[in-house]
Amino acid sequence: MKLKIATVLILSIFVKFGFAQTPQKDMDTTHYGRNPAVGKYADIRGFKMYYETYGKGEPLLIIHGNGGSINNFVYQIPYFAKNYQVILADSRAQGKSVDPSDSLSYEMITDDLNALLDKLNLKQCYIIGWSDGGIEGLMMAIRHPDKVKKLAVTGANLEPDTTAVDPFVYNYAMKMNKMGQDTIKKIKNVTPEMKNQLKLLHLLSYEPHIKLSDLKKITCPTLVIGGDHDVIRTKHTMLIAETIPNAYLWILPNSGHSTPLIYKDMFNQVVGDFLTKPYRKIEGFGRFN
16 A cells, blocks of 8 residues: 555665665564563563663663664674673664553653663663664763663664755655555554554654753763765754753764664764763864864
8 A cells, every 4th residue: 555655665764774884684584672591571661662782891772773673783793792782772663672652752751761761670871773773872861861870872863854954855754754654544444554654754753852942951871863965964963062061072974873783883882882981072272182
């Protein structure tokens, strides 16, 4: 049906079409995200959240993007599990975390992740977030600041418009959203899968709405990342970094949205160094160093 084709298409653009052939193959064949030895479900705020943990050490929460799942971090899990207790979950209405409700927001997903940390008796953790996961990472630092020790986000945005999102991507997403909304009205027997796809599409088309004044409240050291040809406009990524009081900025040259996959080795090393090294305020004559 048109709705299914349209919604799968737009979600695939954000989740799959941007990936090179090798990363996609690795995600399709990995045991991450479907590992019965470590996979568990937690009753979280009205649904069962699927999550996996790897490694030992200080806790590190890694958050996937819209329509994604745990397996999107096939390259990050083995790297960071050497030194951290890596926690990954399929966010509400995505992957194995089925949610039949009609509503979905970044605030809901953020509070779900916070509840998971409470369930695991974790008072504080490091966080890495990609795309929607980056949005939720920012919201975690705003809504639950005591939980976040350090934060690294890549491909995050504050608004769902062309001030933040590349105009081509924005216009295409809105076109697909309208097509989905128009088509679902004509279908008598709408399946749960169709409703869920449309819910995710609506989320990335009309949210988030994060105020700069809230961004200024983030106190944890933050690494803000983006590709120079990202889905998110470079000037918007720069705005996020400039607004957060204790933030570094890293723009990858010749890069799109999939920084953790296409530049996996560089991404892991730079983010890993950020997590381990003390945050450094660079002011005055320090700017000459």
